[in-house]
Amino acid sequence: MPTSKSSPSILILGAGCFGLATAHHLASRGYSNITVLDKDSEVPSRFSAANDLNKVIRAEYADPFYTDLALEAIHKWRTDPLYTPHYHQTGFLNVTSNAASRVTRDVVEKYYSSIQNHPGFSDQVRRVNGDAEIKDLVPGFTGPVEGWSGYYNKLAGYAHSANTLEAVYKACLALGVKFHLGESVGEVESLLYASSLRSGTTCIGARTRGGNVHLADKTILALGASAPTLLPSVGKQMTGRCWGVAHIQLTPEEARSLRGIPVTNVRDLAFFFEPDHETNKLKFCHMGGAFTNFAGSKQGDRSLSLPFPTISESAFIPADDERYIRQLLREVLPDLADRPLIDAHLCWIADTDDSDYIVDFVPGMGESLVVLSGDSGHGFKMIPIFGGFVETLLTEGRQIQKKWQWKRSKPSAGAAWRSGESQELASVVRAKL
Numbered sequence: 302m303p304t305s306k307s308s309p310s311i312l313i314l315g316a317g318c319f320g321l322a323t324a325h326h327l328a329s330r331g332y333s334n335i336t337v338l339d340k341d342s343e344v345p346s347r348f349s350a351a352n353d354l355n356k357v358i359r360a361e362y363a364d365p366f367y368t369d370l371a372l373e374a375i376h377k378w379r380t381d382p383l384y385t386p387h388y389h390q391t392g393f394l395n396v397t398s399n400a401a402s403r404v405t406r407d408v409v410e411k412y413y414s415s416i417q418n419h420p421g422f423s424d425q426v427r428r429v430n431g432d433a434e435i436k437d438l439v440p441g442f443t444g445p446v447e448g449w450s451g452y453y454n455k456l457a458g459y460a461h462s463a464n465t466l467e468a469v470y471k472a473c474l475a476l477g478v479k480f481h482l483g484e485s486v487g488e489v490e491s492l493l494y495a496s497s498l499r500s501g502t503t504c505i506g507a508r509t510r511g512g513n514v515h516l517a518d519k520t521i522l523a524l525g526a527s528a529p530t531l532l533p534s535v536g537k538q539m540t541g542r543c544w545g546v547a548h549i550q551l552t553p554e555e556a557r558s559l560r561g562i563p564v565t566n567v568r569d570l571a572f573f574f575e576p577d578h579e580t581n582k583l584k585f586c587h588m589g590g591a592f593t594n595f596a597g598s599k600q601g602d603r604s605l606s607l608p609f610p611t612i613s614e615s616a617f618i619p620a621d622d623e624r625y626i627r628q629l630l631r632e633v634l635p636d637l638a639d640r641p642l643i644d645a646h647l648c649w650i651a652d653t654d655d656s657d658y659i660v661d662f663v664p665g666m667g668e669s670l671v672v673l674s675g676d677s678g679h680g681f682k683m684i685p686i687f688g689g690f691v692e693t694l695l696t697e698g699r700q701i702q703k704k705w706q707w708k709r710s711k712p713s714a715g716a717a718w719r720s721g722e723s724q725e726l727a728s729v730v731r732a733k734l
């Protein structure tokens with residue numbers, strides 16, 4: 302832990318999930334000179350994947366490494382006063398519909414037995430098979446839910462992710478972290494480098510679009526899916542991909558009848574959450590193989606898939622996503638099946654081929670430049686402990702956790718827990734909402 306005299310200056314680029322988690326943790330550990338820049342004019346940023354009504358908090362992973370971390374994070378969600386107001390332990394119901402293939406069902410079976418044997422889940426997970434058991438578990442489901450089968454995990458739920466970001470932001474301000482927000486003073490246009498014979502090339506800070514220069518001992522790049530816009534080399538190990546998110550508006554009475562339902566993931570259709578407490582909106586997401594935007598590559602060489610630069614360009618979902626969501630509604634809440642979908646947008650993640658995060662120094666720069674990326678769609682739940690990963694990196698002076706090292710591999714097809722292949726957005730038919 303640094304004393305205030307020895308505290309290195311830290312410049313964090315991006316006030317999304319990883320950037321805020323890092324700023325907050327380092328500030329609470331005695332780093333006294335931290336500056337954060339973000340391109341949006343407020344936090345939560347509209348460009349952050351975590352600026353959303355809710356995100357799933359669950360610990361079952363095929364890889365026990367992440368299971369253990371997620372259990373540690375869930376402990377904080379349940380006990381740390383910064384996080385508890387935003388965490389709702391509604392449980393997580395993970396099923397396939399009747400239409401799912403035999404292969405998918407076998408995967409569920411194998412997956413269930415693997416988590417059932419983990420001590421962290423003792424008595425928390427059980428099989429749920431068929432409509433009678435589903436309706437017994439969730440009486441609010443009025444549809445046929447025919448043939449739905451999978452498991453229910455009690456030690457899981459969701460967090461209001463936008464409100465969590467806001468809470469962590471306020472905690473950062475209280476700890477003296479400085480923020481510069483908005484296109485001119487917050488949007489980073491380039492990294493700044495210096496070279497000398499003795500130390501080679503080092504990163505010395507960043508320049509914003511309005512020309513402001515921020516110098517720092519350590520620069521931490523936390524731009525999520527946009528990381529390659531400032532550091533193209535990281536684009537060799539992650540791909541910007543997105544999923545569509547949409548909502549339907551419930552009346553207060555409708556919302557009441559679904560209060561406390563588990564997060565429900567119907568793997569072959571879509572997942573949804575209990576209605577949001579403030580807005581009574583139900584959120585849906587079809588988590589297929591996700592979509593890429595290689596056509597948007599500034600380089601023009603189509604080597605990078607990047608998020609659209611503006612919010613309005615991401616304000617749609619593919620027509621197929623709507624089809625999956627309506628099919629889901631017909632099976633589970635048929636009265637709502639024709640209700641308009643609202644607030645539809647694409648949500649961007651930084652996907653790696655092995656779904657492992659990237660938390661490392663950029664090679665060849667000494668210890669001057671850190672990259673936090675590769676969230677692969679499962680970073681938010683770690684917000685209570687993610688900053689600790691970065692502190693360990695800074696203290697050790699290298700990434701001792703092999704999984705999170707700067708990767709040399711090329712991203713390929715999506716991870717096993719997704720269904721389907723990635724598709725380029727330019728070829729996607731958009732839903733007419």
Ligand SMILES: Cc1cc2nc3c(=O)[nH]c(=O)nc-3n(C[C@H](O)[C@H](O)[C@H](O)COP(=O)(O)OP(=O)(O)OC[C@H]3O[C@@H](n4cnc5c(N)ncnc54)[C@H](O)[C@@H]3O)c2cc1C
Binds near residue numbers: 314346348524
């Ligand atoms: C549909 C969907 C569902 C998800 N569900 C879950 C879930 O259930 N559970 C879970 O754990 N995770 C989930 N995630 C993943 C989670 O949201 C991400 O892992 C997390 O937000 C990644 O954090 P990040 O800081 O890397 O990126 P982000 O949160 O996206 O933050 C990046 C930040 O960089 C800023 N920025 C970009 N460019 C610049 C620039 N040039 N200058 C300055 N600032 C810039 C942006 O404004 C933004 O604030 C989901 C993601 C999506 C898309």
Ligand SMILES: *[C@@H]1O[C@H](CO)[C@@H](O)[C@H](O)[C@H]1NC(C)=O
Binds near residue numbers: 359405410568
């Ligand atoms: C849901 O279960 C499937 C097995 O059918 C598993 O592959 C997947 O990871 C689970 N989903 C989540 C979010 O845990």
Ligand SMILES: *[C@@H]1O[C@H](CO)[C@@H](O)[C@H](O)[C@H]1NC(C)=O
Binds near residue numbers: 311
């Ligand atoms: C914080 O760091 C910056 C950049 O290194 C430096 O210019 C500034 O004087 C530092 N502020 C304090 C209070 O130490």
